[in-house]
Amino acid sequence: MIRSPSPSIFRPRRGPSQGILRQHKPLIEAIDRRKVLRGALSLGALAFLTGCDVSEEEHVQTALRAVSDWNDKVQSVIFRPNHLAPTYSEAQVVKPPRFNAFYDIEEVKPVNVAGWKLELAGRIENKKSWTAAELYALPEQELIVKHICVEGWEYIGQWSGPNLRAFLERVGADLTAKYIFFRCADDYTESIDMATALHPQTILATKYAREPITDPFGFPVRLRTATKLGFKNPKWIVSMEVTNEHTPTYYEKEGFNWFSGI
């Protein structure tokens, strides 16, 4: 038997069901994520005290993270800005897409689109924020590409939305800056290098399989880039900053490689 699923922090056991989410919306909204996080942190601290694995010792982490930083540089050197990822046919698209986050799909707090805005910050000329309607009215690009998770699983997804490079040009972003930093409605943070942001297969995805993205997968807008691992594609984006300063991102702080190109 090949590829039977195993338990994972990235993938819940059950598939996504919009019905359940809608049914329990008040409850989901009532869950205080900060309390959950605080609880998880205490648990982590407890594990740290009892754990004997050498990996988390400070000097070991310093050395391993220095190698990881070196690997970031190597990856940016081997990155081919115009080399396209393979694309697939519509028949190969998996519906719905596969969920990945640092919590289970049941814990997704849908974004209320009425109050939602995409804030722009940093090295951008026109920092006017964008409503969902404005964003959805922009010309779309479609990508049928593989989503490859850091764990090793993959699926083919059909994403569409404004091309990121075109969007950055439209708002007058400094395309010579180093990073685009994203903040998300669930307090997730992620950033990508400018070369990846300008790659022809990097979009602000607003649709999946030609329908608006559903809540668990990033409604109203998420990043989809064909040249990075799954977790480098933030969902429920609330702000985008063009910057030369590197701010450690959610998974980078956890110890994952920052560049994580594929």
Add this chain to the structure above:
Amino acid sequence: MKTDIAKAHKLHPLPVRIMHWINAVAMFIMIGSGWKIYNDEVIFGWLHFPEALTIGKWAQHGLQWHFFGMWLIFLNGLAYLTYGFASGRFRRMLLPVRVRDIIATIKDTLRLHLAHDDLTVYNAVQKLLYIGVLCVGVVIVLSGLAIWKPIQFSELLTLFGNFQTARLVHFLCMSAIVGFVIVHVALALVVPRTIVNMLTGGPRVDRHGKSLEAAP
């Protein structure tokens, strides 16, 4: 004879010994951390590696170790291959491999008549296994690169089929290396002088690899 002695060297010259033990450490890191990464998304539903045998507290630590070990394996392996070809060690120690020698070695082994009084000469099965594991080493590095960068190195990925088949090749190479290590370590323990040789360099040999010391 004088020139032969002038060109004499130890069975395992210092660079070989250094590279051997660096490789041993690198293999330990790569296999242990690789099992950690594997456990996060298994290829075979029936196979999970015991967590106690894996390296790294969580998946990210397994990945950190793996992407540190890859530099050890890659640079050390490159140095070893360059040295092996340039110095003539591969040609001298690993060639020729003849089918009838292999059959003879297998027969000797089954009769428990396998000679190992002269450790400066590898038998045919040893030669075959060493050549085999070197080839597997090259394939595991290439398949690893294909998994690490399936888009940037998409041409390389095509060589292995697709992303999942490349993962499978990487896994099978690991299995072959683990099998080799088990046999290699077991036989070294059976003839402990081989371990001493890999530490001290062993007997002196002439430029053809023939021992200059009488077998004990």
